[in-house]
Amino acid sequence: MNQDDIAEGGQSPAPQEQEVEKPESKQAAASEADELRERLLRALADAENARKxxxxxxxxxxxxxxxxxVSKIVPALDSLDLAIEAAGRTEEGTQPSVDALLNGLRATSRAFLDALIKVGVERICPGTGQAFDPNIHDAISSRSDDETGDGLVLETLQPGYRVASRLVRPARVVIARAS
Known part of the structure; x- marks a missing residue:
């Protein structure tokens, strides 16, 4: 404040009213800052440990x-090994048994499908005459067919697969068209 302020009725602050920092308050502030720093470091370490x-x-x-x-797929591999072994077992001068090979391959296919089903995979294999659904079917081609309705599935070339609501692969189909 200057002399004009005092003349206008303003008062100059008394020396005892001015804030004077005491050494104790500086130490308290420094101590509090150290404590906050330590708490921050502990929180950061806790967050890092939680991430790990x-x-x-x-x-x-x-x-x-x-x-x-793997535990669900191994039986399918075992079936495949048995089919290969059975096809290789022949009497001298004879051909491997095609039936044994086919049976082994069928068992392997069943074992793989069972393993997929056990882990939550759904096979999408539309039958003839089923409505074509572009959300789960992929029309590879179309053929004239008077017996099957227009736009319906005529043949499934490859089944599709879905895990929960996620489509892994659409079923690849041939659809009928009116002639």
Whole structure:
């Protein structure tokens, strides 16, 4: 404040009213800052440890899922090995048994499909005359067919697969068209 302010009725602050920082308050502020810094460092360390635990849990879950899938696929591989072995067993001068090979291949196909079903895979294999659904079917071609209605599935070339609501591959189909 200057002299004009005092003349206009303003008062100059008294020396005892001015805030003077005491050494105790500086120490308290420094101590509080140190404590806050330590709490921040602990919180950061806790967050890092939580991230590492989550990463480990994710890796363990992935390994567990893979091990579970492998345990379901191994029987299919065993069936394939048995089919190969059976086809290779022949008496001298004879051809391998085609029936044994076909039976082994069918068993392998069933085992693979069973393994997929056990892990939640749904097979999409539309039958003849089923309505074509572009959400789960892929029309590879169309053929004239008077017996099957226009736009209906005439033949399934490859089945489709879905896991929960996610389409892995659409069923590849031939659809009928009116002649």
């Amino acid at each position: 635990r989550a990463d480990r849990a994710r890796a363990e879950g992935r390994e567990s899922g893979i091990a579970d899938l």
